[in-house]
Amino acid sequence: MRFARLCASWLAAALIVAPVSAGAEDGYRLWLRHAPRADAAQHRIGPVTLEGSDSPTARLARDELQRALATLFPGQDGANGMAVVLRRIPDPHMREGAFRVAPDRGVVRITAASDTGLLYGVFALMRELGQGRPIDTVRLDEAPAYALRMLNHWDNPDGHVERGYAGRSIFDWWHLPDRVDPRITDYARANASIGINGVVVNNVNARAMMLEPRYIAKARALADTLRPWGIRLYLSARFSAPRDIGGLETADPLDPAVRAWWKAKADELYAAIPDFGGFLVKANSEGQPGPQDYGRSHADGANMLAAAIGGRGVVIWRAFVYAAENTEDRVKQAYSEFQPLDGSFASNVIVQVKNGPLDFQPREPFHPLFGAMPRTGMAMELQITKEYLGFASHLAFLAPLFEEVLDARTGRGGTVAQSVTAIAGVANTGSDRNWTGSDFDQANWYAFGRLAWDPRLPSAQIAREWAAQTFSRNPDFLRAVVPLMLNSRAAVVDYMTPLGLAHVMGTGHHYGPAPWVADLDRPEWNPVYYHRADATGIGVDRTRTGTNALAQYAPDIAQQLAADEDLLLWFHRVPWDYRLRSGATLWQELPRRYDRGVAAVRGMAATWATLAPHVDPARHRSVADFLKIQTREAQWWRDASLAYWMAVSGRALPPGHALPPHPLDWYQAQRFPEAPGE
Template identity: 50%
Template sequence: MTANKNMKYSVLGLILMCISPLLHAEDGHSLWLRNKGKGSVNVVCSKNSPTLALAKQELREGWSGNAGATVNLILKTDKALKADGFKLKENQIQANTESGILYGVYELLRRQQTGEVIKEETINPSYERRILNHWDNPNGTIERGYAGRSIFWRPSKDSLGVTEKDKTLWTEYARANASVGINGAVLDNVNADQKMLTAPYLERVKGIADILRPYGVKTYLSVKFSSPSMIGGLKTSDPLNPEVIKWWKDKVKEIYKIIPDFGGFLVKANSEGQPGPQDYKRTHADGANMMADALKPYGGIVMWRAFVYSTSDEDRAKQAYGEFMPLDGQFRDNVIIQVKNGPVDFQPREPFSPLFGAMKKTSVMPEVQITQEYLGHSTHLVYLAPMWEEFLKSDTYQAGVGSTVARCTDGSVYSQKHTAIAGVSNIGLDTNWCGHDFAQSNWYAFGRLAWDNKLTSEQIADEWIKLTFRNEGAESADWNNNFLKPVKEMMLLSREAAVNYMMPLGLHHIMSANEHYGPGPWWAPARTRKDWTPPYFHKADLTGVGFDRSKTGSNAVSQYHEPLASQLNDINTCPAELLLWFHHTPWNFKLKTGRTLWDEMCYKYDTGVKQVRQFQKTWDKIEPYVDADRFTRIQNKLRAQSQNAQVWKDACLLYFQQFSKMPIPYDIERPVNNLDDLIKNDMKRR
């Protein structure tokens, strides 16, 4: 099916025949770490430890600098350096900590492999804690996982014992994380299972922690708030109840006894049916602080999620702010409020959550989603760094111009005892870890942005492509022009393309229910929570479409700081890409493009489809530069994505046309699916 063999009739064929022997099949398992070193190196280091041993080994196996060079690894206290920071020179890495040395080694090797300049530099991470959240269930399934089952947990019938295979995989996992600066992993789903805190499971957590430790990766656990009553034999889990307090203290002690560097707890409480302090008429602060007190002696932290919304009539986008702002200042200093990037739920585009920058007396950490729950699972090629960059660079104005989300969370604006950032993992047992070869770039990008929240998406893509696809012997200018450039362009456009063909102009939450994959703007069965149905969010009717969150609507705009609040409140100044997030907009509203809203919507969806088709062409053209395995895998996925994009376009345009009653502009390619069929098929899948 692929065309890169025996192409004997073209010049391209001749080129291919020269290149082909250099390309070998790649299953994607070695990620961005597939390159071997090219020369010997002397490593000088006065100390020894498991972590330093790894640092030395990586240098020796990955060295691509001058052959026979000497590299000094120096551990000494330097106030210019944070815990994981390091000073980098061509032949020297200096750090306060062993993990700092290891990060320095990965930085040095990466620069060698990508051809980046290595000059004297002091490099510190943006966040103290850079954490993957695994939504892995103890039975081995993964909520919103699209790359196979859990690497940590197995079906209940299986033993919890740690195997050699486990250790190998966890080592590879830890190394990949360390290589991009990730230093923490929450091992289980935020929809937590109470049995995770029982001895047999904790024993396995210890096994995992032992493997992850040398790579500087701490383990954390999601815990069920009602654990005391569910597994502790107590009658309550009231956070102010002395027995409950004692239970948690004892549990924490038990954990630290076997995992001395345990990171802490992640808690989803009073959210989507999870138990929490409000069940006992206590506040989120009461609950979080109780746990924080238990963890404090060991240096552990509580990451308390702000993703809460009740069944009230209040605009769902407003509720987290409404619940948490009154508690600002009431949390212990080892509590961090973990806030999803947007106020609803990881949609292709959301404005930043208004809690960022607003909670001035509380540590706040961003949570982004690496797994593509709403962005085409592991079928669509969507490079997420541009979304995260857009988010991190959003100005909250909370402490004046330049109070970006990044600066409001990394300690630049507010003094925080702890800083952190979390990404919901896209990792599973699939050979290539992430299902889609390009989904690896999102794991990579999360780590890189967590390390340095000022990096550009372009720079990260550049690194990742070079590390992941560049082969020895590839002539540089040729490869740069014909592979690196077009593939990078594709990656950088891919998130906007997904927005275009899924939810342009601020549309959100109009996906198919449950699986959150295809379109489902129509879905609104009786007896379903309204704020789980697309019509709640798009509010299409004969007069227009969009959620009125202006001052005359739900007034969500007022949760933002001026001048942003006013900008968003005015339909004429609200950015077009968030228009329908904040405004129920007439179908004939004229946008700055000169088009009506309806026409603009048509062009956006159509542009999305065209962009994916262009990605297909881009990918097909680079065939001579990539091994057949990855070429074909990605080609096949792009075909599916292209077809899906068309389905999204057809479904949304035909659905909304019922309200707009306006024709799809005649220069746009027509739908090829009928709305009735799409709805029927969607319903069949449920």
């Protein structure tokens, strides 16, 4: 939907092709490789100078640009070329982080009202040059759409990463504060290059000990490393900390002693980390403690912490809540608990809402809370790590998913993107040398940062930017790889959760298909809760004749969602012979979708095989290996799922579709204790 906004300069930039490197690469440099340009000799690049500031951040910006230019345009002495001037200028009308880049009489000027803006301007210029644009044609005037653009790390102090598929945590708590791994600087640099300005360094399932003095000292060392790159550090706080480590008998947010404890703890944090960003809190969800343990509301809990922090930072309160004792449809619970509290939260509280009402599924409708709390600061939480989309094994470019929800109209005054004040992403980084487990998962980190900066960016532009900087500027390569990326998430939806199916993944690891699981203690932990298939039909009725979850949306949006066949089984329970608008029955369409997904992955693998001349051998082989895994596992998803639907419906597959090679009990017997991210 956004192709009309793509820049015409792409075509010109694509004509500048860097020579293919014969050397092996390991992916560590991400999209900041600055591969030498084939047309380097045609450009005269002059010196880089810094004016108006001499802060650590400004010096980083200058040095970063000098190194990039030397790599992009090798062999130049810097004399008599187009100079680049970085200048900090007082401009009260420029937002924090805003910058301008413009050629002016033989000089490229990067101007900003803050040092962080200069840094962002430098990275923006490098992004354009990395795609092949001539330096004297780059003209940019940008400001971030949101003041807070942050990563949430689900990292534990022992190094294990919950839902992490790229090795262990990059935060080495054991050796902090005496040693900060140099990798943290490279991590901060990568984040700054895409405009990320906040990092929560520990798991939302928080340990109270993270607020003890020895951990505050460790966090301070991390904060000192992140700060020059324009990044503030945040901590996930366990709500019961006053009781767990503070010696109190209660964590009641209205208890004066509890309030005093949190105020003292906030003062301690700000004494150590003056620019501490604030707390992220998961409360009364999945067994975590919270204010409801004491008969208080989410607003009571959040406002207590907000008062402790005051004007120094923010409290980010997650709206991902569901409880075993609550028999309401799980997808309705967050709206039911939070929407009545609109206007009750303090001004420095941000309610953080997942993109959909369930849990980061390959496809689900946008969360009904977006647009429904106009008097409350809201953040959208996206998942960069692909917990439900094949971990790091499957190629699934998430920008189209992110774009789908950002562009969704709430029916309550604009789009989802316009209804939020901050963007958060669950990070996918780890100790693997290439940071994200597979090379293409780097693109999701990149896409998150770019859309958090500007939610209007088209997925195609983001894919092209990333691919050109990460792999090759060659036009033939880009013409093949960009469509591959753009279509990849739709393929995952087809072979995992077609037609509005959701949460049919295996228990615990959420990796492979397990729509048959029905024996877990809590009903909403069982995949059968989300499809309810039997001989009569399949799907969940969320209309007024069922759970009425549709009523949580604005009426015109509810009508659109109810008619969306891609979400058919999310909102409706229908018989197997239900006829779609195409004329096909549901039972005819379901295997067609599964087969389409498998075929799409085979096509991705075939396309990638043709791109070997444009990519270094090591990374090309690594991607090819993962696509081989994805092809096999897409087939497994298709076969296991259809075997189950055949069994519960009592139907044979329609003509033209191959039978699963194994009986259902074979698929049900598979176990994967080695699956990462448990």
